[in-house]
Amino acid sequence: NAGVMQNPRHLVRRRGQEARLRCSPMKGHSHVYWYRQLPEEGLKFMVYLQKENIIDESGMPKERFSAEFPKEGPSILRIQQVVRGDSAAYFCASSPTKETQYFGPGTRLLVL
C-alpha cells in the first residue's frame, strides 16, 4: 500500500503567480488534512476535508487560499497570487478513521 503522495515535491513561483499543491491519500483513506510548516517551526493546521466536503477550514487564511477534495482525484491546495511569506513546506496527511493520520513527504514552496 503506497503511502501518502504529494506533488510536486518542490515548487518555485514568482510573486503573484498561483501555486497548486496535490495530495493523494493512502488507499481507503477518506480524511485529508493540510498543514504548513515554516523552517524550524511546528506544524500549523490549515484545513480538514473529507470527499467533496470541507469539514474544518479554521486554519486557512481568509484570502488567496482554497482547498478541495473531489470525489475523484487528489486533494488540491491552491494558493493564488503568492507572496514571499507563503514560502514554506506544506504537508498533507490522510486518515482511515479520524483519530490518527499519516503524512506525505511535503511540498516545499519557494516564492521568489
Add this chain to the structure above:
Amino acid sequence: QKEVEQDPGPLSVPEGAIVSLNCTYSNSAFQYFMWYRQYSRKGPELLMYTYSSGNKEDGRFTAQVDKSSKYISLFIRDSQPSDSATYLCVSYNFNKFYFGSGTKLNVKP
C-alpha cells in the same frame, strides 16, 4: 495556554542512552495520543499511537500516558544516531489534532 506543551530542546545524549521525551496537555477530554518522528526536510512519521492511559511498547520505543497528571511520555532505549530527529507529541479530539512544538533530539555516536 497551548493545548499540548512540549519542551523544544535540543536534547543531546550519547549513543546507547535511554531518552525520555515528555509533553503535557490541558484538556482532560483528550483520549488519543500519538508520537511522530520528523527527520530534517521530511514528513512526520507515525511512531506510536495510544488510546487513553497506560503503556504501549514497540521495539525500543515505549509510549506512556498518565491521564491523572495529563502527561505524555516517549522512552527510547539504546538510542542510536539514527534516532536524531524532531519528535512531536500529538493529541486528537473532535476532528482536530493538537501538536506539540516538537523536541529536537541529537544522539551522539
